[in-house]
Amino acid sequence: MDSASRRWVDQLRPAHPRHEETVAKLHDVLQRAALHELHRRRGQLSGPEFDDVAQQCADDAIMNILAKIDDFRGLSRFTTWAYKFAIFEVSSKVARHAWQHHPPSDLEWDKLPDTLVPKPEMEVERREQLATLTQAIATELTPRQREVFVAIALNDVSLDVLALQLGSNRNALYKNLFDARRKLRACLAAAGHPLSEEDA
Amino acid sequence: MTDRHDLDELLRAQEGDAGCDAGVPIMDEYVELELRGEDPAKRFPGTAIHLRVCPGCRADHDGVLEAARRFGDLDP
Secondary structure, three states: OOHHHHHHHHHOOOOOOOHHHHHHHHHHHHHHHHHHHHHHOOOOOOHHHHHHHHHHHHHHHHHHHHHOHHHOOOOOOHHHHHHHHHHHHHHHHHHHHHHHHOOOOOOOOOOOOHHHOOOOOOOHHHHHHHHHHHHHHHHOOOHHHHHHHHHHHHOOOOHHHHHHHHOOOHHHHHHHHHHHHHHHHHHHHHOOOOOOOOOO | OOOHHHHHHHOOOOOOOOOHHHHOOOHHHHHHHHHOOOOHHHHOHHHHHHHHHOHHHHHHHHHHHHHHHHHOOOOO
16 A cells, blocks of 8 residues: 555544544545536536535545445555545436436337337348347347336436436346347347347 | 447447446556556456446546546545
């Protein structure tokens, strides 16, 4: 562990005489990092909310950091490890805000985008490919795989927002999406429409 | 959306993808390798694949990288 990281860890211990001062300094930089990240993800929250949310992110990040300080093994600089907590808080709060204000709705699988509907002017092979894909979405995916694929891949709902909607988590839904994609690729390949040489 | 390339992107599912959870504990380490000019894909190949495909994890990664670059290292 580098010396600066060691000082952070030592001074964040409750018994250290500079504990409160160190917590305040870390909170300040985490709040600035959170504020910057909220601006970087602009469009998902409005300006006046930024300061309040950044403070909440720093508050929650500090709590997590203090609770997990013994997990820090010095594989990165302490500050980079700490920024990670603030960024994850931003990610979580931005998703919750989006979900509360714009919950995904109308995610029925038959509401496929027009671009995936075979049209007469398309080449025969393309029409067959899309027809196979549409059929596979309808018949080959499990209900959960279909729900996740339609929401995320076809309707641009974020993983985190959908996780809040379904009471799940990002990793579980990503696994559903991954499995759905592999199944659909396999269906296209089996029907003579491989998307890559690996699928053929 | 309807050409072969876009369908390939829509259905991208690469072997070796480590998933979302695998990146959480190592995100700081991953970012520091990048900051040192090293290739994190050599050490964390599954997460490197994942970050190319998962927008949520990529946004988190970009945020940590940006914070580390912008606010840098500090002494307590």
